[in-house]
Amino acid sequence: MNVCFRNVWYPDYENKTLVRGTFYVDGQRITFKEPEHIDAMFADTLVTPGFFNAHSHVAMSLFRGIGDDVDLDRWLNEYIWPLEARLNDDYVYWSSMLACMELVRSGATTFLDMYFWEKATLEAAEKVGIRPIFTPGIIERPGWEKALQRTEELRDLGALVGVGPHALYTVSMNILPDVVKFAEENDLFIHMHLMETASEEAYIHNVLGEEYLYRLEDIGFFEVPVVFAHGVHFSEKDLSFLGTKNVVVAHCPQSNMKLSSGLFRWDLARDSGVPVGIGTDGAASNNNLDYIEEMRTAVLLARGVSGKPDVLSPMDVLEAATSVPARRLGLELGEIRDGYLADLVVWDVEDLSMVPADDPQDWISHVVYSAGTQAVSDVFVQGRWVVRNKSFVGVNPSEVVEEVSKRRRAIRKEDLIR
Numbered sequence: 001m002n003v004c005f006r007n008v009w010y011p012d013y014e015n016k017t018l019v020r021g022t023f024y025v026d027g028q029r030i031t032f033k034e035p036e037h038i039d040a041m042f043a044d045t046l047v048t049p050g051f052f053n054a055h056s057h058v059a060m061s062l063f064r065g066i067g068d069d070v071d072l073d074r075w076l077n078e079y080i081w082p083l084e085a086r087l088n089d090d091y092v093y094w095s096s097m098l099a100c101m102e103l104v105r106s107g108a109t110t111f112l113d114m115y116f117w118e119k120a121t122l123e124a125a126e127k128v129g130i131r132p133i134f135t136p137g138i139i140e141r142p143g144w145e146k147a148l149q150r151t152e153e154l155r156d157l158g159a160l161v162g163v164g165p166h167a168l169y170t171v172s173m174n175i176l177p178d179v180v181k182f183a184e185e186n187d188l189f190i191h192m193h194l195m196e197t198a199s200e201e202a203y204i205h206n207v208l209g210e211e212y213l214y215r216l217e218d219i220g221f222f223e224v225p226v227v228f229a230h231g232v233h234f235s236e237k238d239l240s241f242l243g244t245k246n247v248v249v250a251h252c253p254q255s256n257m258k259l260s261s262g263l264f265r266w267d268l269a270r271d272s273g274v275p276v277g278i279g280t281d282g283a284a285s286n287n288n289l290d291y292i293e294e295m296r297t298a299v300l301l302a303r304g305v306s307g308k309p310d311v312l313s314p315m316d317v318l319e320a321a322t323s324v325p326a327r328r329l330g331l332e333l334g335e336i337r338d339g340y341l342a343d344l345v346v347w348d349v350e351d352l353s354m355v356p357a358d359d360p361q362d363w364i365s366h367v368v369y370s371a372g373t374q375a376v377s378d379v380f381v382q383g384r385w386v387v388r389n390k391s392f393v394g395v396n397p398s399e400v401v402e403e404v405s406k407r408r409r410a411i412r413k414e415d416l417i418r
């Protein structure tokens with residue numbers, strides 16, 4: 001698919017401004033050189049890179065609205081883990097379909113996932129057309145090595161992968177060195193939940209001490225790129241240590257607030273030089289996968305807790321939502337740049353939430369502070385047209401709604417939902 005974007009406005013992160021120009025999609029990548037033929041054209045509108053969902057568990061969409069009013073400990077032990085024990089490829093496929101559609105509708109083109117039954121999620125992601133990055137979840141129990149096998153299998157299928165030790169309270173120093181070694185040997189990044197709740201903070205300080213990050217460093221943890229999900233309870237000392245490492249924090253504000261886990265301080269992370277991306281987490285703790293809403297919550301929270309209305313510019317927020325995690329992981333996406341993968345969102349600048357804009361520069365503020373998913377007009381992932389004029393391409397939403405609902409009723413029948 002070759003597409004021309006003529007005289008469109010798009011973000012230039014280096015100069016922190018919207019620029020106007022013409023570029024193309026030639027097959028899977030962005031180019032500024034006109035291809036031999038053009039299949040479609042957009043003109044005089046706003047085009048941004050697709051959003052990078054930096055932390056998710058997409059197959060959890062089936063559990064939306066379950067265990068709404070408990071903290072993380074009870075939520076995992078009493079609701080999620082018993083339910084997950086009943087999952088299978090079929091449940092995960094349909095749940096992932098729902099999630100991938102919800103993500104792509106809000107302009108997300110990549111999601112960094114940690115879960116199980118990844119092949120079913122891969123199938124759903126391919127059907128919808130969104131790019132998954134898999135980090136099969138490692139929990140220390142007999143057979144945990146299977147997660148490493150699945151990582152290799154997914155990589156052999158052509159998927160992007162990393163290594164996913166779930167957290168320091170589910171993976172101890174007994175096996176973590178082996179996990180890190182696997183990441184190093186295979187040149188893979190690490191994705192782990194860290195410092196999500198106060199009780200996790202107490203646990204880590206108790207077991208590994210306040211210098212726990214040095215213990216991780218001792219086993220080579222920071223020799224590969226690292227994505228830490230949440231990081232709500234990082235101390236300022238933790239943040240200044242992390243500012244010297246190849247780390248990105250996946251900030252999940254809605255999940256953190258819903259589970260009463262605490263409030264991440266984006267301003268302090270930024271001051272320490274720690275890059276921040278934005279993640280939805282799973283729909284069981286969010287409870288939706290609307291990336292635009294997540295991005296807005298992240299910046300509103302940063303302003304609310306810092307007391308600084310100018311803590312992040314709309315362009316800083318957009319960069320965190322599209323490019324920052326991709327850059328950390330060495331991926332050529334998240335920017336409108338020659339040769340980069342064509343992950344693009346075309347905005348409906350006449351949507352009610354995008355007007356008025358007497359200067360196109362206003363559009364960046366509108367995307368960050370005002371737009372709803374209805375302002376997402378078209379979405380391309382690696383050159384594939386996956387949302388076309390606000391409709392999914394090649395996916396039937398009512399079929400997905402029906403199939404997901406059927407499976408949710410089956411779980412309820414088994415009396416697993418209290």
Ligand SMILES: [Zn+2]
Nearest residue numbers: 193229281282
């Ligand atoms: Zn998570």
